Amino acid sequence: MYDQLEATLHDAFWEAEGAGAELGLLETFLNDHPGTALELGCGSGRLLLPLLEKGYFIEGLDNSADMLELCREHSGDHEPVLHQSGIEDFQTGATYAAITIPAFTLQLLPYEQLPAIFENIRRHLHPGGGLYITTFIPWAEITGELEEGEEFLDHETYFPDGRTARCHTRFQVKRISQQLIREHRYEILSPDGELLETSDSTHHLTWLWPREIAKLLTDAGFTLQKMIGDFESEAPCDEDAQIVTMMAEWQEDCDPERLA
Numbered sequence: 001m002y003d004q005l006e007a008t009l010h011d012a013f014w015e016a017e018g019a020g021a022e023l024g025l026l027e028t029f030l031n032d033h034p035g036t037a038l039e040l041g042c043g044s045g046r047l048l049l050p051l052l053e054k055g056y057f058i059e060g061l062d063n064s065a066d067m068l069e070l071c072r073e074h075s076g077d078h079e080p081v082l083h084q085s086g087i088e089d090f091q092t093g094a095t096y097a098a099i100t101i102p103a104f105t106l107q108l109l110p111y112e113q114l115p116a117i118f119e120n121i122r123r124h125l126h127p128g129g130g131l132y133i134t135t136f137i138p139w140a141e142i143t144g145e146l147e148e149g150e151e152f153l154d155h156e157t158y159f160p161d162g163r164t165a166r167c168h169t170r171f172q173v174k175r176i177s178q179q180l181i182r183e184h185r186y187e188i189l190s191p192d193g194e195l196l197e198t199s200d201s202t203h204h205l206t207w208l209w210p211r212e213i214a215k216l217l218t219d220a221g222f223t224l225q226k227m228i229g230d231f232e233s234e235a236p237c238d239e240d241a242q243i244v245t246m247m248a249e250w251q252e253d254c255d256p257e258r259l260a
């Protein structure tokens with residue numbers, strides 16, 4: 001997952017969707033938690049590098065060597081601090097003012113492991129440290145608006161040299177266990193339409209209802225501070241929101257181990 005062609009095309013597809021929208025929210029969150037931050041699942045640095053450019057202190061962590069390599073290649077003079085590790089069991093040896101998990105990365109992790117992951121995140125925060133999470137609800141797949149089992153053109157974008165990049169997707173949805181299995185086929189085509197490169201990848205995603213995330217956070221000793229829908233920080237999160245961002249804080253006196 002997130003290697004080879006999938007890594008190379010990751011930023012191009014996000015860019016085509018205007019997904020830089022999350023940057024503004026991240027900045028607001030980091031301003032509320034000044035100090036060194038850590039992005040879990042930083043990938044090729046799509047969000048991390050613009051934040052470094054703006055003067056924020058933020059390290060990155062990812063388990064994909066290909067994504068981290070792209071991040072280093074794109075980093076110019078910044079030399080970001082990058083950790084190659086799984087989010088499941090990372091140990092950076094430091095604590096942070098803030099930890100971020102943007103761009104739906106949390107949903108790639110097995111649900112059963114989330115309590116232990118939140119505990120580990122808390123151990124990597126200073127008291128008063130903030131946790132930022134963005135997840136999405138796959139409404140089109142859940143409601144049947146998109147046809148299950150049928151391949152469709154999920155993303156298409158063009159390179160300046162005339163090549164085309166495509167991602168075809170087919171999905172299966174397991175409504176009771178809240179799982180979405182997506183099979184992606186990535187392609188690069190020449191300006192004449194000749195297939196130059198292709199690769200496949202399967203993602204197992206869990207969707208989480210906001211109250212489930214809120215409970216996981218509370219159980220791990222966090223206090224939920226903000227819930228934002230579809231990156232619109234000015235309006236209350238509405239019931240049909242597709243993207244849900246949560247900002248929480250860990251206060252030492254809320255630590256369940258200390259209260260026990």
Ligand SMILES: C[S@@+](CC[C@H](N)C(=O)[O-])C[C@H]1O[C@@H](n2cnc3c(N)ncnc32)[C@H](O)[C@@H]1O
Pocket residue numbers: 001002014040041042043044045046047061062063064067085086087088102103104105108109
């Ligand atoms: C959707 S991409 C987001 C990348 C980046 N945050 C962005 O906004 O462009 C998810 C990233 O999480 C990484 N990832 C997925 N599962 C992971 C895991 N268990 N541990 C560490 N990184 C993981 C992938 O390699 C990928 O770079």
